[in-house]
Amino acid sequence: MNPQIITVSEFIGIINETLGFAYPQVVVEGEVSSFKVNQGKFVFFDLKDDANVMNCFMMVHQLKLPIEDGMKIRVTGSPKVTRYSKFSLTVRSIELAGEGELRRAMALLKAKLEAEGLFDEARKRTLPPFPTRIGLITSGTSAAYSDFIKILGERWGGVEVLLADVSVQGTAAPDQIIGAIEYFNELRSPVDVVVLIRGGGSLEDLIAFSTEPVARAVAASRTPIVVGVGHEIDVSLADYAADVRAATPTDAARLVVPDRTELGARVGHSTVRLDSGMQQIVERRLGSIDRSIQRLERYLTGPRERIEQLGLALPLAAGRLTETRSTSLQALERVMRSFDPSRTLERGYAIVRSGSTILRDPKTAKTGETLVIQLARGRLDAEAKGPHSS
DSSP states (O other): OOOOOOHHHHHHHHHHHHHHEEEEEEEEEEEEEEEEEETTTTTEEEEEEEEOEEEEEEEGGGSSSOTTTTEEEEEEEEEEEEETTTEEEEEEEEEEEHHHHHHHHHHHHHHHHHHHTTGGGOOOOOSSSSEEEEEEOOOTTTTHHHEEOOOOOHHOSSSSSEEEEOOOSSHHHHHHHHHHHHHHHOOOOOOOOEEEEEOOOOOTTGGGGSSHHHHHHHHHHOOOOEEEEESSSSOOOOHHHSSOOOSSSSHHHHHOOOHHHHHHHHHHHHHHHHHHHHHHHHHHHHHHHHHHHHHHHHHHHHHHHHHHHHHHHHHHHHHHHHHHHHHHHHOOOOOOOOOOOOHHTTTTTTEETTTTTEESSGSSSSSTTTEEEETTTEEEEOOOOOOOOO
């Protein structure tokens, strides 16, 4: 039987089909070496143990956590022979093997994001004091969800909660969390605050909240965001990126809404203080008015006394003035009477007129002219005979 002759490419294709059928997905654990990123898109590294080395390839967008040489990781991928007959593992996801490696990766990523200013306090916003719509991102079947809703109702009623039910653990969790943040930021009727929570767990359980894409999505949220992950001692990178970090999911509920009982007590206390303050202000104002009135009365005392003195002196002055004016008037009347022509006529004098002209010189009279002689009790007509010397 003659063997079938195939090309190199056909043989490599058969090997890859066989590998794909036998090992469609494998999880391999080893130590990273020769890690590098080419063209900002392609990730190459070797995975080794004590005896062997295997080449690995993946796209940079699939790299959720920073890795470096010496880290122990678990990769999920598919084996493949390349066109250059080089065996490689095409990686789809990476998990850090062991808590020490997780903490190491988190420290690297935290330093990177911190250097970019992603955690700066200056860029963080305050929460609205009385939210009416809350966007909640968590697992809808978790204890964290139940605790949050319970505390929310006990503290403050009437709040609308929109739930984005996501995975909070595993390889699918980061993308679902990011999608939920984007969803709440793009709502036509926006929520007042976004809350991202999950209950406690190991560092590996909580690693989704410390991936770079999730931390960046939290920092980029246009709506103020609160993150409460794990227990009080657990701190994720999403906590650092959030506007407000809550110690636990129940603490997140306490931070997001006020306590109606506490607020009522504060309002009552403020009302008492306001009443007391207003009373003190009124009393101070009344005291100030009284003092002003007293100063005004003291200021007006002198003028009032002067007015009273003038009131007493005015009638006397008016009487003296009237008496003086009366005496002057009488003297004036006597002078005027002395110039009265009728009184002169009474003494035997007469006024002689020629027409309408009063004669003062007999030479002005013409002979035969009719003259009118005005006496005290009538008049006489006379005829001029000619002037005579006196």
